[in-house]
Amino acid sequence: MAIGRGMKALEPVRLGADRTFVRAVLRRDGGFGLVELLIAMAMLNIGLLAVVAAFSSGIVSINRAGRITTAAVLADGQMELYRALTYNAIKLDPSTIPGTVPYTTDIAYNASQITGTCTGVPNECNASRQATGADGKPYRIDTFIVTATPTGGRAVKKVTVVVRDYNNLTLTFARQVSTFDQSTGG
Secondary structure: OOOOOOOOOOOOOOOOOOHHHHHHHHHHOOOHHHHHHHHHHHHHHHHHHHHHHHHHHHHHHHHHHHHHHHHHHHHHHHHHHHHOOOHHHOOEOHHHOOOOOOOOOOOOOOOOOOEOOOOOOOHHHOOEEEEEOOOOOEEEEEEEEEEEOOOOOOOEEEEEEEEEEOOEEEEEEEEEEEEEOHHHOO
């Protein structure tokens, strides 16, 4: 191919544009880019709001799981206090049993709980007390001790530990139940 005057070998050939066609296209599409941009931004906002909502519900779930885990640890710690005692030492000090809701309305409540005098009222004798969890939040630990007799068996002490939100006592986070037989202690 021959190279013409004033043209260089690697320079592309430029075709002239029809100016009236370009103007017509620009006039016909005038403002359409703005509408598309607004729709795209609205769709992006919807997507971002969905992501934010997912993070928000995730944070709520993680906080609730943390509270439940902390309450379970507190309940287990309270139950361990009874496992370290002899059978006859498992009791509640009657002065610590609250006569108020939610203690008296709990399914584990029984007016004839096992009680006895405890010197200094240690945590294992306290029917209802406040404790601060590892998360720094306050919890209420309610303990119920009653006598239960399984079918065909001998009487055992049934200990129920309930951990509630201290600021909202209707919210129960953990419940543990264990029975103690006289043969397990002295």
